[in-house]
Amino acid sequence: xxxxTPNGFNLDNxxxxxxxxxxxxIEGHMRVxxxxxxxxxxxxxxxxxxxxxxxxxxxKNRDPRDAWAFTERICGVCTGTHALTSVRAxxxxxxxxxxxxxxxxxxxxxxxxQVHDHVVHFYHLHALDWVDVVSALSADPRATSTxxxxxxxxxxxxxxxxxxxxxxxxxxxxxxxxGPFKNGYWGSKAYKLPPEANLMAVAHYLEALDFQKEIxxxxxxxxxxxxxPNWLVGGVPCPINVDGTGAVGAINMERLNxxxxxxxxxxxxxxxxxxxDVAAIGSFYKDWLYxxxxxxxxxxxxxxxxxxxxxxxxxxxxxxxxxxxxxxxSEVFPVDLANPDEIQEFVVHSWYKYPxxxxxxxxxxxxxxxxxxxxxxxxxxxxxxxxxxxxxxYSWIKAPRWRGHAMEVGPLARWVVGYAQNKAEFxxxxxxxxxxxxxxxxxxxxxxxxxxxRALESVWAGRQMRYFQDKLVANIKxxxxxxxxxxxxxxxxxxxxxxxxxxxxxxxxxxxxxxxIKDTKIDNYQCVVPTTWNGSPRDPKGNIGAFEASLxxxxxxxxxxxxxxxxxxHSFDPCLACSTHVMSPDGQEFAKVKIR
Amino acid sequence: MSKSSxxxxxxxxxxxxILWADEGFGVRVVEEFHRRHAVPDNVTILDGGTQGLYLVxxxxxxxxLIVFDAIDYGLEPGQLKLVRDDEVPRFTGAKKMSLHQTGFxxxxxxxxxxxxxxxxxxxxxxxxxxxxxxxxxxxxPVRDQIAPAIELACRILADWRIEVQQRGEPLVASERLxxxxxxxxxxxxxxx
Numbered sequence: 093x094x095x096x097t098p099n100g101f102n103l104d105n106x107x108x109x110x111x112x113x114x115x116x117x118i119e120g121h122m123r124v125x126x127x128x129x130x131x132x133x134x135x136x137x138x139x140x141x142x143x144x145x146x147x148x149x150x151x152k153n154r155d156p157r158d159a160w161a162f163t164e165r166i167c168g169v170c171t172g173t174h175a176l177t178s179v180r181a182x183x184x185x186x187x188x189x190x191x192x193x194x195x196x197x198x199x200x201x202x203x204x205x206q207v208h209d210h211v212v213h214f215y216h217l218h219a220l221d222w223v224d225v226v227s228a229l230s231a232d233p234r235a236t237s238t239x240x241x242x243x244x245x246x247x248x249x250x251x252x253x254x255x256x257x258x259x260x261x262x263x264x265x266x267x268x269x270x271g272p273f274k275n276g277y278w279g280s281k282a283y284k285l286p287p288e289a290n291l292m293a294v295a296h297y298l299e300a301l302d303f304q305k306e307i308x309x310x311x312x313x314x315x316x317x318x319x320x321p322n323w324l325v326g327g328v329p330c331p332i333n334v335d336g337t338g339a340v341g342a343i344n345m346e347r348l349n350x351x352x353x354x355x356x357x358x359x360x361x362x363x364x365x366x367x368x369d370v371a372a373i374g375s376f377y378k379d380w381l382y383x384x385x386x387x388x389x390x391x392x393x394x395x396x397x398x399x400x401x402x403x404x405x406x407x408x409x410x411x412x413x414x415x416x417x418x419x420x421x422s423e424v425f426p427v428d429l430a431n432p433d434e435i436q437e438f439v440v441h442s443w444y445k446y447p448x449x450x451x452x453x454x455x456x457x458x459x460x461x462x463x464x465x466x467x468x469x470x471x472x473x474x475x476x477x478x479x480x481x482x483x484x485x486y487s488w489i490k491a492p493r494w495r496g497h498a499m500e501v502g503p504l505a506r507w508v509v510g511y512a513q514n515k516a517e518f519x520x521x522x523x524x525x526x527x528x529x530x531x532x533x534x535x536x537x538x539x540x541x542x543x544x545x546r547a548l549e550s551v552w553a554g555r556q557m558r559y560f561q562d563k564l565v566a567n568i569k570x571x572x573x574x575x576x577x578x579x580x581x582x583x584x585x586x587x588x589x590x591x592x593x594x595x596x597x598x599x600x601x602x603x604x605x606x607x608x609i610k611d612t613k614i615d616n617y618q619c620v621v622p623t624t625w626n627g628s629p630r631d632p633k634g635n636i637g638a639f640e641a642s643l644x645x646x647x648x649x650x651x652x653x654x655x656x657x658x659x660x661x662h663s664f665d666p667c668l669a670c671s672t673h674v675m676s677p678d679g680q681e682f683a684k685v686k687i688r
Numbered sequence: 689m690s691k692s693s694x695x696x697x698x699x700x701x702x703x704x705x706i707l708w709a710d711e712g713f714g715v716r717v718v719e720e721f722h723r724r725h726a727v728p729d730n731v732t733i734l735d736g737g738t739q740g741l742y743l744v745x746x747x748x749x750x751x752x753l754i755v756f757d758a759i760d761y762g763l764e765p766g767q768l769k770l771v772r773d774d775e776v777p778r779f780t781g782a783k784k785m786s787l788h789q790t791g792f793x794x795x796x797x798x799x800x801x802x803x804x805x806x807x808x809x810x811x812x813x814x815x816x817x818x819x820x821x822x823x824x825x826x827x828x829p830v831r832d833q834i835a836p837a838i839e840l841a842c843r844i845l846a847d848w849r850i851e852v853q854q855r856g857e858p859l860v861a862s863e864r865l866x867x868x869x870x871x872x873x874x875x876x877x878x879x880x
Contacts, residue, residue: 150707150823154869161868165707165737212741264801301798305745319739319746 094135099389099498099635101644104129105136109479112654122627122666124657125480126643132651137636137643138480139661140487141627148460151617156182156609157581159617160323163605166619167667172205172311173598174605174619175323180404181605182325185592191574194327195401196564197314200351201321202396202596203553203560204310207358209599210503210550211307211366213665215300218543221659222373223285223293226278229262231287236295239288243372246364248299257295277653284376293373296365303361306354313347327576334568348565355561359554362547370547374540375529383539383660385642389419390497391505392625394427394604396597397556404595410556411597412510412518417497421512427494429593429604432456437490437620441482441629444490450632452493455606456591458618482630491628491637492620500638501601501625502664504545508536521548539642542663583612598622600665623667639664696730698850699750699806700841701743703736703757703792706870709824710816714756716826716872717812717837719865724838726853731845735865740795747799752848753806754841757792758830759813766829768837771811810844812837825876 094104105127113123127136147166151159160178164171176198183190190198233254240249277283285293308319314330315321322329333342395413398404406413406426414424428434436452439445445463446453453459466474467484480486493499510518525544526535535541580586588611595604601622608616628637636644642660649656702718705711715735722733732750736743747753761769771777777793799805814837817827825831842852864871 147707147823158869161870162707165705165870167738169740171737171739171742216741298801301741301744302802304741305748308742308745319742320735320737 095634097630097634097636099386099641101636101641103136103636103644105482107135108651110651110654110657111479112657123480124639124643124661125482126657128648128651132648134643134646134648134657136482137640138482138486138629139627139637139639139643140480140629141489141623147619148458148617151614153613155583155612156185156607156614157325159605159607159614160325163619164320164323166621169209170205170598170600170603170621170667171319172201172315172321172323173596173603175321176202177594177596177598177603177605177619179323179325180594180596181592181607182594182609183592184594185590185607185609186325186580186586188326188580189402189577190327191572191577192401192567193332193564193572193575194577195398196560196567197328197330197575199397199560200557200564201311201314203557204307206553206599207362207550207557208304208307209665210546210553211300211361212304213599214366214370214543214546215297217665218659218662219293219297219369219373220276221655221662222283222377223297224278224280224283224290225261225276225294226265227283227285227287228290228294229258229265231258231291233258233291235286235288236291239372240292244364244368246368248295254291254295257298258291261294277655280649280653280655282649282653282655282659284380285373286376289372289376293369296369299365300361303357307358310351310354313343313351324576326578326581327574330575332568332573332575334573348561348568352561355554355557359551359558362551362554367547367551370544371525371528374544377540378529378531378535381531381535381538381540382646382656383542383642383663384537385640385644385660386498386500386638387504387508387541387642388534388537389641390417390494390499391415391508392427392494392499392501392602393506393509394429394595394597394602396595411506412513412515414509414513415494415497415499416509416512417495421508424509424512429595429606430456434495435492435604435620436496437492437624438631439485439490440632441485441487442490443485443488452631455604455618455620456593456608456616458606458616460618487627487629489624489627489629490620491631492625493631493635496631496633496635498628498631498635498637498641499625500641501622502542502545503549503599503601504536504542505601506597507545507548511536517552521551539660539663546665586612589615600667601625621667623664626664627666639666696751696848697749698731698752698845698848699746699754700727700731700733700845701736701746701753701755702734703738703743703755705738706866706875707823709818709821710758710814710827710830711819712826713758713814713816713830713833715866716831717756717834717841719872720834721838721841722865723859724855725842726855727845728851731850733865741798743792743795744798744802747795747806748802748804750806752808752810754810754812754844755792756812756814756837756841758816758819759811761813761815763815765815765817765827766833767815768833768840769811769813769815770840771813773809776809776811810841812840 094102107127107129111125122141125138126134160175163174163178234251236254237251311321331342336342336344392415395409397410398408432454438452440449443464445461467481470481472478590609593606606618626638702714704714814833
C-alpha cells in the first residue's frame with residue numbers, strides 16, 4: 093500500500109507512528125514523525141518546522157540599508173551570514189560595487205563562520221550522536237593515548253592528560269543536580285565506539301569548546317561591535333590604518349597579525365583534531381551508511397567566496413555553484429537565482445495561502461500570508477498537535493524547488509557539486525577520505541558522508557582564510573586601504589524601483605535573500621534559508637524534502653530511543669529561528685518521543 | 689552579601705530574540721540600562737542576542753554576571769524573578785534537535801566545564817506573556833518590567849560597591865547599544 097514519490101521513494105504510513113518533538117515554548121518548533129514497519133525500519137517520514145516567515149513582514153517599508161541588522165537577529169548561530177546575504181541583495185538591487193579589501197574581509201568573516209560553525213556543530217551537537225559520553229568514564233586512558241597518537245600528531249595525547257580529563261569529567265557528571273550531557277541515550281546499542289575512542293572524543297569536545305572562542309575574535313576585529321558585528325552596504329565598516337596604534341575599530345598591523353595567528357591555529361585544529369576524529373569515528377560506523385536521502389540524487393549549491401570583488405559568476409566563486417538532478421553526476425546545471433523558472437516556492441503542504449497553490453512563486457514575487465489549518469486526519473488540536481496529516485498542510489516551512497526538483501543543500505551538496513565538476517580541491521580530499529576508510533564513492537551519500545563533507549570543508553575553509561588574509565595584506569601593502577564605497581549611499585541616487593538578490597553558502601547550505609525596493613523603502617523581502625530547502629515539506633507533485641528523504645529505510649535499534657533519527661537530522665545542522673533559550677528551572681528534555 | 693573588590697570584572701548581559709515578542713525582554717532591558725546609566729570601566733554592558741556559545745568568552749572574562757532574560761518559572765506574565773548563583777539553571781542538553789537550541793543554561797554549563805564560570809551569577813528573569821508573535825513588540829506586562837528590572841540590577845551593583853550613574857545628557861543615537869532601526873522605539877514602528 094505504498095505511494096511512489098516522483099523523486100524515487102516508496103512511502104508507507106501503515107506502520108507504527110513515532111513522533112520526535114523538541115520540547116520548546118513553541119509547539120512543533122521542529123518535529124519529525126515517521127512510520128516504521130514490523131522490523132522497525134522507517135517507511136514514511138514527515139518533517140515540520142515553525143519558522144514562520146515573519147521577517148518579511150517586519151522589513152516592509154524599512155530602509156534597505158538597515159535590513160542586515162534585522163536579518164542578523166533571525167538567528168544567533170547564522171548571525172553574520174544573514175547580514176552578508178542582506179547587504180549583497182541590496183548592493184545587487186542598487187548596482188553598488190565594493191572595494192577589493194571589503195571582498196577579502198567579507199570572505200574571511202564568512203570562512204571564519206564556516207569553520208566555527210562546523211567545529212561547534214560537530215563537537216557540541218553531532219558528536220553525541222556517535223559518542224557515548226558515559227562509556228568514556230570507563231575508558232583506559234593509556235588506550236586513548238595510543239589511539240590518538242596513532243591517528244594524529246596533535247600534542248595533547250599523553251595518558252596523563254586523558255586520565256586528568258577523565259577525572260574531571262567524572263567529577264562533573266557526579267556533581268551537579270542535573271549534570272552535563274543530561275538526557276542522552278547513553279548505553280544504546282546504536283553507539284559503536286570502544287570506550288577509548290569515546291574518551292578521545294569527549295576530550296576534543298572540551299578542547300573545541302575552548303578553541304571556538306578564538307575563531308570568534310576574527311569577527312570582533314573586522315565587525316567591530318560583537319557579538320553582533322556591524323555590516324555595511326557598499327563594503328565593510330572597519331577602516332584600515334596599518335600604521336595606526338590606537339584608533340578604535342581600525343585595522344592595524346597588530347590586529348592583522350592576531351588574525352594570522354588565529355588562522356594558523358584553526359588550520360592546525362582542523363587538520364590534527366577535527367578531520368582525524370571524524371575519520372576515526374567513521375571507521376567504527378562503516379556499516380551504518382544510512383541517511384543518503386537526496387544527496388545522491390538532487391543537490392544544489394549557489395556558490396560563495398568570490399575570488400574577485402563584485403564578480404559573482406560561477407567562475408569567480410571558490411565554493412562551487414551548480415545543480416545536479418536525478419543522480420546524474422555527469423551533468424552539473426548552471427544556477428540563476430534571478431530566473432523565475434528556476435527557484436520557486438510551493439505552499440500546498442505549508443501553512444500559507446497562495447491564489448493558486450498548484451503553482452510555485454519565485455521569491456521576488458513571493459507571498460507570505462499565513463493559513464494555519466490542519467489536515468483532515470491530523471490528531472489533536474492546533475495548540476497541541478498529536479499527529480500531523482501529511483496529506484494536508486503540515487509545516488510553516490515553504491517548499492522551495494529548483495525546476496520542480498526537491499534539492500539537498502549544505503556542505504555535502506557543495507562537495508558533490510565540486511566533485512562532479514572534477515575540481516581537484518574537492519575531489520581529491522573526498523577520494524582520500526573514503527580510500528583511507530576503504531569505502532566506495534557511493535558511501536559519500538550518507539549521514540556519515542554529510543558529516544565528513546563538513547570536516548573536509550572546514551579544512552578547506554581554513555586554507556582559504558590563509559589565502560585571503562595574504563591577499564588582504566598584500567593589497568594593503570600595495571597602498572590600497574579602501575574598505576567601503578559610499579557613492580550610492582544616499583537614497584536620492586537610487587532608482588524609483590529596483591530588485592536584487594544576494595546569496596551566500598551558509599555553513600548549513602545555500603542561502604539567499606530577494607529584495608524589491610520601491611521609493612527607497614523595502615517593498616518585498618523574501619529569505620529562502622538552507623533549512624527551507626532541507627526541511628521542506630512535500631510539494632504538489634508529491635516529492636518529499638531532504639530531511640524526509642534522508643530518514644527513509646533507516647532501521648532503528650529501539651524506536652523509543654530515536655538516536656538514528658536525531659543522528660541523521662543533526663547531520664544537516666538544521667536551523668531553527670532562535671527563541672528556545674528561555675530559562676526554566678528544571679533541565680527539560682530537548683526531545684520527547686511518542687509512539688502511537 | 690558578597691562584596692566586590694574594585695578589580696572584579698562585571699558583565700551585565702541581556703539575552704533573547706528581539707524579533708519574537710517577549711523573547712526580546714533581556715535585550716531591551718540592557719538597551720535601556722545603557723541608555724540611562726553610565727558605569728565604571730570594570731563593568732561591561734552587553735546585548736547578547738541569541739548568541740549561544742559565542743558568549744562563552746564574555747562569561748570567562750567576568751567575575752560576576754548579571755543576566756536579564758525571559759524565563760519560564762510558571763509565574764504570572766510580567767512577574768520578575770531574581771535567581772542567584774547555584775540556583776541559576778545550568779545543563780547541557782544532549783537530545784536537542786539543533787544547535788539553535790543552545791540555551792544560556794548551556795553557555796553557563798560550558799563555562800563551568802572549562803572551569804571558568806563567573807563566581808557570582810544573578811539572573812533577573814521575567815515571565816513572558818507571548819513568545820510566538822514573530823515581529824511583535826514586547827507585551828505590556830513585560831514592557832512594564834523594564835524599569836523595575838533595571839532598578840533591581842542597580843541595587844545589586846550597589847551591593848557590589850559599583851557606582852552606577854544616571855546619565856546627565858541623553859545618550860546620542862550613535863552611542864546606543866542597538867542601532868539601524870532595531871532599537872526599541874524604531875523597531876516597534878509596526879509596518880502599516
